[in-house]
Amino acid sequence: MPDYLTIGQAAGRTGLSVHALRFYEREGLLASSVARTADGRRAYSEDDLEWLDLCIKLRSSGMPLAAIRRYAELVREGEGNEPDRLTILREHQQRLTDQIDELTACLEMISFKVQIYQDSLEAGTADPIWTPSQPA
Amino acid sequence: MPDYLTIGQAAGRTGLSVHALRFYEREGLLASSVARTADGRRAYSEDDLEWLDLCIKLRSSGMPLAAIRRYAELVREGEGNEPDRLTILREHQQRLTDQIDELTACLEMISFKVQIYQDSLEAGTADPIWTPSQPA
DNA sequence: CTAGGTCCTAGAGTCCGCTCTAGGTCAAAC
DNA sequence: GTTTGACCTAGAGCGGACTCTAGGACCTAG
Numbered sequence: 001m002p003d004y005l006t007i008g009q010a011a012g013r014t015g016l017s018v019h020a021l022r023f024y025e026r027e028g029l030l031a032s033s034v035a036r037t038a039d040g041r042r043a044y045s046e047d048d049l050e051w052l053d054l055c056i057k058l059r060s061s062g063m064p065l066a067a068i069r070r071y072a073e074l075v076r077e078g079e080g081n082e083p084d085r086l087t088i089l090r091e092h093q094q095r096l097t098d099q100i101d102e103l104t105a106c107l108e109m110i111s112f113k114v115q116i117y118q119d120s121l122e123a124g125t126a127d128p129i130w131t132p133s134q135p136a
Numbered sequence: 137m138p139d140y141l142t143i144g145q146a147a148g149r150t151g152l153s154v155h156a157l158r159f160y161e162r163e164g165l166l167a168s169s170v171a172r173t174a175d176g177r178r179a180y181s182e183d184d185l186e187w188l189d190l191c192i193k194l195r196s197s198g199m200p201l202a203a204i205r206r207y208a209e210l211v212r213e214g215e216g217n218e219p220d221r222l223t224i225l226r227e228h229q230q231r232l233t234d235q236i237d238e239l240t241a242c243l244e245m246i247s248f249k250v251q252i253y254q255d256s257l258e259a260g261t262a263d264p265i266w267t268p269s270q271p272a
Numbered sequence: 273c274t275a276g277g278t279c280c281t282a283g284a285g286t287c288c289g290c291t292c293t294a295g296g297t298c299a300a301a302c
Numbered sequence: 303g304t305t306t307g308a309c310c311t312a313g314a315g316c317g318g319a320c321t322c323t324a325g326g327a328c329c330t331a332g
Contacts, residue, residue: 006279020319023320040327042280057245061242066318086253086257089246089249090250096242097243100239107232111229117222143308154309156289158310159289159291162312175299175310176297176310177298177309178309
C-alpha cells in the first residue's frame with residue numbers, strides 16, 4: 001500500500017486543477033490508468049504523479065496534447081517502440097531549442113527598447129527618441 | 137510618396153496572413169492607422185511594417201493581444217506616458233526571462249531522456265531502463 | 273437527519289487567436 | 303463585355319486547452 005492520493009491531493013501536488021486532472025485522463029494523456037478505490041474514486045500513485053509532472057513539463061514547453069497523447073500511447077503499448085518515442089522527444093527537443101533561440105532574440109529586442117526608454121526618461125523628462133511617425 | 141504596399145504585399149513581407157492583418161487592425165493593435173487609397177484599400181507604409189514586426193515579435197514571445205493593444209494605445213496617445221510603456225515592456229521582459237528559464241529546464245529534462253533512450257537503443261535492442269510501472 | 277465537503281460522469285461553455293464566408297467593389301486582361 | 307483577381311466589411315466559425323455545470327453518490331461532523 002504505497003500511499004495513494006485523492007484527486008484533490010494530486011491537484012495540490014501537481015498544481016493542476018482537479019478538472020484538468022480528469023480532463024487529461026479522459027484525453028488519454030496518462031501512461032497507465034489511475035487506480036480506483038472501491039467506491040470509484042481515483043487513487044493516484046507516485047508513478048502517476050511522476051508521469052503527470054512529465055506531462056506538465058511537456059505542456060509548459062508547448063507540446064500539444066495530441067503529441068503527449070501519442071507518446072502516452074506508445075508507452076502504454078509497451079516495449080518495442082522506443083525509436084518512435086525517441087523521435088517524438090527529439091522533435092520536441094528541436095522545437096524547444098528553436099523556441100529558446102526565438103525568445104532570446106525577442107528578449108534582446110525588448111531589452112534594447114527598455115534601455116532606450118530608460119535612458120530617455122532618466123536624461124530629461126520625456127525626450128522623444130523615435131521618429132514621430134513611429135514612436136515605439 | 138514613400139512606396140506603399142497593398143495588404144497582399146504587406147502579408148508577403150510580414151509573414152502574417154491578409155486576414156490576420158485586417159484582424160490586427162480591427163483589434164486596435166496598430167500604433168497609427170493604415171493609410172487608404174482613393175478607393176478604400178489599405179496602403180501600408182514602411183513604418184506600418186516596422187510596427188507590425190514589433191507586434192509579431194511580441195506575439196511570438198507570448199504577449200497577449202490585449203497587452204499589445206494597450207501598448208499601441210499608449211503610443212497613439214502620444215508623448216507623456218513613456219513610464220507606462222516602459223512598465224509594459226519591463227513586465228514582458230521579466231516574463232520572457234522566466235519563460236526562457238523554464239524552457240531551458242524542460243530542454244534539459246528532454247535531453248536527459250533522449251540520451252537515455254539513445255544509450256539503451258545503441259547498447260542492445262530495447263533494454264528496459266525504466267521501472268516497469270513507469271516507463272517514460 | 274441534515275449540512276458540508278469531496279468525489280463521480282457527461283457534456284456544455286469559455287477564452288484566445290486567428291481563419292473563413294458571404295456578399296460586394298473595382299481594375300486590368302482577354 | 304465578361305472573367306479574373308485583389309481588395310473591402312461584417313460577422314460567423316474553428317481548434318486548442320481547459321473550465322465549469324448539472325445531477326448524483328458517499329462520508330463525516332454537529
